[in-house]
Amino acid sequence: MRRRQVLKLLGGGTAGLGLGTLGAIPAARACDLFPRQHAWRFLVLRHGNVIGEHLFTFSRRPSKGGGDFVVEVAIDIAVDLLGVTLFRFTHRAEEVWREGWLHSLISATDDDGALWRLESQRRDGALRGKVNDVPFDVSGFVVPASLWHRDTPRTQALFGTIDGRVKVVRSEALGEEAVKVGGDRVQARHYRLTGQLERDIWYGPDCGLARVAFPARDGSLITLERQ
Structure with a gap:
């Protein structure tokens, strides 16, 4: 079944999921559409290591x-x-945004031996492409599951940057907390995503991604700490 058909079954089309809102997602408070920094670097920790x-x-x-x-x-x-590698994960992706819309996304992922190759580009009002040679298309405004975008906690569906699947999610605002970013502590807004993608995410005063936490497949807690 093609991706568009799946979306219609889930909610009468992408608009029912919040993915096809055609730009109707309200702007985040006092935040730029895109980050002003040139880069964000996170350390990935498991059990504090x-x-x-x-x-x-x-x-x-x-x-x-x-x-x-x-x-x-x-x-x-x-x-x-x-000295023995028990698990390895590598991921490379490029998102190209044009006039505020995701124009193209390509990625290559090695998930401990499982290989994923995704290529997509916006054509005729939809993001169209292939994942491991299987075609898909997603219409409407697309927010990727890379989590950096300011509207991530404001949508009900995220586009998987590895497998190309649409993840239906619910977002819960948990208030503001002080988190460490580099050598400083900043007030960050804490959200919890549940559903087909489980993440705790924190965004700083500039709406930049400040921290991420999620359960690994073995049940351990993985934390991304911004440097």
């Missing part, structure tokens, strides 16, 4: 319609025991 790095890089790129905003994501994780 560093097991990897998660890096976002932001840049501008000339395009026919003006300037594209480009988000590059690099994740490298390895869990070792007595």
Whole structure:
């Protein structure tokens, strides 16, 4: 079944999921559409031990319609025991945003030996592409599950940047908390995502992603701490 058909079954089309709102998502408070920083670097921790790095890089790129905003994501994780690697995860992705809309997304992922290749581009009002040669299309405004976007806690569906699947989620605002970002502590808004994607996410005063926590497949807690 094609992705568009799945979305219609879930909620009468993408609008029922909050993914096809066609720009109707209200703007976040006093926040830029895109981050002003050039990069965010996170350490990935498990049981308090560093097991990897998660890096976002932001840049501008000339395009026919003006300037594209480009988000590059690099994740490298390895869990070792007595010199033996028990688990390895690598992910590379590039999101290209044009006039506030996700224009294209490509990614390559090695999830402990399971390989994923995703290529997509916006055409005729939908994000269309393939994951491991299986076609998909998602219409409407798309917020990716990379979590950096300011509207992540404000939508009811996130687009999986690894497998291309739409994740139906619920978001709960848990108030403000002080979290560590680099050497400072900042007040951050805490949200909890549940459903087909489980994440605790914190956004700082500028709406930048400040911290992430989620359960791993083995039940351990994984934390991303921004440096």
